[in-house]
Amino acid sequence: MNEPTTDETVEFDSELKIRLQKFLGLVARQRRLYNPMANFEYEDNHMDEDEPPSLLHSRLWTSNANVQPQSTPTVPDKRNPEPSRIRALGSNLTNEMKMLLMDDMVQRANANYFESQTPDHIKEPIDLSGLPSEEQRALTCQQHKKIASMIGPHAALYNFVDSLRSTTPLNMCHPLAVNYRKRDFGACKEHLAKTLFHILNHQIFHCGLRPEIVWKSCMNSLSSIEHRIESGGQRRSRIILWQNIKHPGMVVKELLHEMCHAAAFQYHGETGHGDNCRKWAYRAKSMMPELPEIVDCNASYKYTCLLCRARSFGRIKFEDEASRLRCFYCQFEVNVESCTDDVYNLSFTDQLVTPYKEFVRANYGKCQQSGHSAKMRALNVLYREHQQQLSSN
Known part of the structure; x- marks a missing residue:
């Protein structure tokens, strides 16, 4: 299309x-x-x-490289813990606070390693010309503003994503995550998925995604995604999550994975794990180092x-x-x-x-057009007409 x-x-x-x-x-x-x-x-x-050309060849399923990107991810400094957090915790550190600082240091070291291992062509700016209009994204963003205002960092607490881990002490959890930790997970996982979707859509995907999220009990994988093209030419996606997901970390990883696919398809028309999908995964990890690393599907x-x-x-x-x-x-x-x-x-x-x-x-x-692209476009039209004539005969 x-x-x-x-x-x-x-x-x-x-x-x-x-x-x-x-x-x-x-x-x-x-x-x-x-x-x-x-x-x-x-x-x-x-x-x-x-x-053959390079195995990193990105011609297939990628968007026009001439379009200049509108923005690039801002990669945070991952080398050392934030001085503001150390000052806020003060000198009287409890064992739990020391664990928080240690986890923060490990996370930043891992993020720094991830940054060094990412190929340079994946770090290049993302083409944002396929995003919905600013008016449409502003309407979608209305759903995110309240949640986005609630996920701000707290110096003496874990961030929202890390607070979803069962090993994080409840008294050091982010306030937005406490409710999900205290409730039965089976009863709140659908609400958690919607909350995470709004957070990630706002923080990572420029408030441009509008896929449906459905849950199924019979699946061969933890998650999948279905793409479709509507009558008006708009590309839409539906994220499918396994009903038997047992803990919040699985929701975070599977939802983020499928959202990267959704962004690559809706913004760039790309299916599979092409460079655009990998760029969105890189942006997610760079913007929010606490998120899991997203790797290619089999x-x-x-x-x-x-x-x-x-x-x-x-x-x-x-x-x-x-x-x-x-x-x-x-x-x-x-x-x-x-x-x-x-x-x-x-x-x-x-x-x-x-x-x-x-x-x-x-x-x-025999084509009269000049240039390979023009010739091939004309030949593809002629071939389609030729096939239609053969089928009608």
């Missing part, structure tokens, strides 16, 4: 140009010459037909562009829509296949002969 990219970098992508020329038969396929020193020193070149399917060879992984089969999938970057056909244990196997399926590939090979040179 997304309008494909018209990024000028596509037209100047030398790697893509060479692959296209080989696909069209304009240049001969070349074989790498034998080099006895190849095991000791190797300089990359474009002569190897099967040489992928069930891999999506490979048969021209530029960009690759993505996810859990959606696209069974009925697979023939209509196109690479966001070069707009060529995308192949969907099940993941194996060796998900980074570099033997690409570019030898597949499909009706689409034959159609593009026969008609690419």
